[in-house]
Amino acid sequence: MSYILTIGIILIVSKLFGIASKRMYMPRVVGALMVGIVLGPTLLGVIHEDEILKVIAEIGVIILMFEAGLETDINRFKKNMKAYFIVAMGGVIAPFVFGFAIGTLFNFDVMTSVFIGAVLTATSVSITVETLNEMKKLDSTAGRTILGAALVDDVIGIIILSVLISRVNAAAEPISMVLAKIVIFFVIAYLSGIQFRKFFKWLSESEGRKRRIPVFALGFCLLFAYFAERFGVADITGAYIAGLIFSNMHQTTYIREKVEVVSYMFFGPIFFASIGMAATLTGMTYEILFFAVMLTVFAIISKIIGGYFGSRISKINKTDSLKISFGMIARGEVALIIATKAKTSGLITEPVFAAVVIMVIVTTVITPILLQYSYKKNKHKLHEDIIE
Numbered sequence: 001m002s003y004i005l006t007i008g009i010i011l012i013v014s015k016l017f018g019i020a021s022k023r024m025y026m027p028r029v030v031g032a033l034m035v036g037i038v039l040g041p042t043l044l045g046v047i048h049e050d051e052i053l054k055v056i057a058e059i060g061v062i063i064l065m066f067e068a069g070l071e072t073d074i075n076r077f078k079k080n081m082k083a084y085f086i087v088a089m090g091g092v093i094a095p096f097v098f099g100f101a102i103g104t105l106f107n108f109d110v111m112t113s114v115f116i117g118a119v120l121t122a123t124s125v126s127i128t129v130e131t132l133n134e135m136k137k138l139d140s141t142a143g144r145t146i147l148g149a150a151l152v153d154d155v156i157g158i159i160i161l162s163v164l165i166s167r168v169n170a171a172a173e174p175i176s177m178v179l180a181k182i183v184i185f186f187v188i189a190y191l192s193g194i195q196f197r198k199f200f201k202w203l204s205e206s207e208g209r210k211r212r213i214p215v216f217a218l219g220f221c222l223l224f225a226y227f228a229e230r231f232g233v234a235d236i237t238g239a240y241i242a243g244l245i246f247s248n249m250h251q252t253t254y255i256r257e258k259v260e261v262v263s264y265m266f267f268g269p270i271f272f273a274s275i276g277m278a279a280t281l282t283g284m285t286y287e288i289l290f291f292a293v294m295l296t297v298f299a300i301i302s303k304i305i306g307g308y309f310g311s312r313i314s315k316i317n318k319t320d321s322l323k324i325s326f327g328m329i330a331r332g333e334v335a336l337i338i339a340t341k342a343k344t345s346g347l348i349t350e351p352v353f354a355a356v357v358i359m360v361i362v363t364t365v366i367t368p369i370l371l372q373y374s375y376k377k378n379k380h381k382l383h384e385d386i387i388e
Helices: 003-023 028-039 051-071 074-079 081-105 110-121 126-134 141-168 175-207 212-230 235-246 252-277 286-313 318-327 332-344 350-387
Strands: none
Touching: 003 028, 003 051, 003 252, 028 126, 028 252, 028 350, 051 126, 051 212, 051 235, 051 252, 074 081, 074 141, 074 235, 081 110, 081 141, 081 286, 110 141, 110 286, 110 332, 110 350, 126 141, 126 252, 126 350, 141 235, 141 286, 141 318, 175 212, 175 235, 212 235, 212 252, 252 350, 286 318, 286 350, 318 350, 332 350
16 A cells, blocks of 8 residues: 555544544544554554654654653753652662563563563653643643653663663673763763753744744754664654753744644654554464463553652652553553564564563553543542532
8 A cells, every 4th residue: 555545544544533532531642543553454454554654653753752842841850850760760660570570470581581571661651741732731740750750761771671682692782882872972962952952042032933943943853863862862862852952942832833733733643553553463372462461461550550659759649649650651662662672682582572562552552541530530539629
């Protein structure tokens, strides 16, 4: 099928599924995810992901994380870094222990079990960002904490994966070099970010609401995402940092409005559909299917436990702690990237990879549902308190 036809189908059906999701009191993003599952290889097999769609989907998640950075109050972000780190550690330690335990339970070797633990540590916030943005809660305590913790999670996940690959691949980069590159990237990002922020602040104040401003900003976002990847850091982390640099400026709202149109109308739906299309049952046996079910259950429980207790240690109230733990459940593209690299490095087999994909799909779909439920429940509770 022509990629033009595929894109057309995805955009139209995503909108229809989004409307249906909204009428069923679920976030629109759930409908977008279901497009890939229903029309993709898992069910109807009408659409298939090719290299062009992969590129568009990758740009989509980069833009989505750039939007998240724009929405973040950079001053508040720096102030709460300690809390973000504690929450991130809770969201890493519990899933890693649970993942290693389930790998051992199913008689996988130590390296595979360690990998399973590593893939469960990943936190993909793209779905959470879209859900919170839709509910106008992205700048809430829970929203800011999820984003900050996920940033730390990404770095920890990259380090764990690099250690595993270096153990099985003699040609892999030494772990010391990996760590050095990550540190160098964040130092360069911080120093260059200060200068770029000054320049764009001057530009936005002197130019006014000119269309060239959001064009420059989006171009800068893509450059930052590229250099992040070159230094061994996830491109979405670079995009989020670029968004932080442009936040709290004179033209931030104008930039966000223009970028949001590009994301909402084209790149976003294709990214969400691509996650659904990644699901496949190739090479699945009843044993692997049972493993996929258990892996999914452990993935959900471990993030809830780790996120909740990490938040409580950071002195965040119980209600927000529960929202944070729900928001960190989704694994999404981060886990898929880690799983793909592990498969090509011989750390896992195709059936185990398929089980990971199933876990990613389920956690990605369930996260926006749980988030909306937690916010609605809190809203009802506040209403009851006011009446009393």
